[in-house]
Amino acid sequence: MSTLAALVNDVGDDLTRYDLTAQCSAAVVAAIRQIDQKRWWFSEATATFTTTSTTSNYTLPSDFKA
Numbered sequence: 654m655s656t657l658a659a660l661v662n663d664v665g666d667d668l669t670r671y672d673l674t675a676q677c678s679a680a681v682v683a684a685i686r687q688i689d690q691k692r693w694w695f696s697e698a699t700a701t702f703t704t705t706s707t708t709s710n711y712t713l714p715s716d717f718k719a
Contacts, residue, residue, distance in 0.1 A: 657682070660681045661674060661677045661678045664681060700714065
């Protein structure tokens, strides 16, 4: 299940209600948002970089979450 459409179809299959596509999509998106806010031990990482005394601001990595 790699796409939103696949998840929505699976929920519709589980419910055997194919007329609830919009509601299934909204429920899946709400669940993803709720789960996405949680910190999971398996998705945490650490990184190091070198700082210099003349640089006051550094850019964060593109995959930095929080």
